[in-house]
Amino acid sequence: MKLIVGLGNPGPEYEKTRHNAGFMTIDKIAEKLGIKLDEKKFNGVYYRDKDICVAKPLTYMNKSGDFVRAIKDYYNIPIDDILIIYDDMDLPLGKATIKQKGSAGGHNGMKDIINKLGTEEIKRVKIGIGRGENVIDFVLGKFSYNDLKIIEQVIDVSSDAVISYISNDIRFVMNKYSGKL
Structure with missing residues (x-):
């Protein structure tokens, strides 16, 4: 069984904020x-x-x-079958990337997952949100109308990539979606 987790903050006040790009992608996957x-x-x-x-x-x-x-422990899911989706300020808005492993890169949600699982060998889809001056205000801020249209397109393609991962190896998905994210 593959575990696909989107990161975000709960509650209506965080809906459509940059930090909830992972939740937004999971919602698109569920819809599809x-x-x-x-x-x-x-x-x-x-x-x-x-x-x-x-x-x-x-x-x-x-x-x-x-x-x-x-x-992961309850359903006995191997770490190799886990994929995390989250926002990334180091990627420009309109871009996403698929990685097989890596550091948290300053993302507190990913940092906690790496600490709790004891490894950086975790597959992930990083959704670019760009960078603002005040990090906390920026990530917790809502997308502008124009930025929301851009992020929705990225989430649409990213959700297709994640759906493809359900029945394929991550390297296949990375090759298939290279240049499309």
Whole structure:
């Protein structure tokens, strides 16, 4: 079973904020697959069948590792089958990238997941949000109308890549979507 987790902050005040690009991507995946994240456990929501678990932690960003660790352990999911989706300020708005491993790069949610799982060998899709002057205000700020249109296009293609990952190796997905994200 593959575990696909999108990172974000819970609550309506954080909807459509830059830091919730992971949640927005999970919502697009659920829409395309016709599934609902209606199981609640481990302080998160998810959908699960025999092949996939699509999830969103309902903790705040810097506690995302607790949820990922709990669901991974409960369903005995190997680290090699985990994919995390999150926002990245080091990527320009309109870009995304797929990586097989790496550091947290200053992202507190990914940092907590790496700490709780004890490895940087975690697959991820990073959604570019660009960079603002005040980091906290920027990531917790909502997208402008024009930026929202751009991010929705990136999320659409990124969700296709993640859906492709469900039944394919990550290297296949990286090759297929190279230059499209």
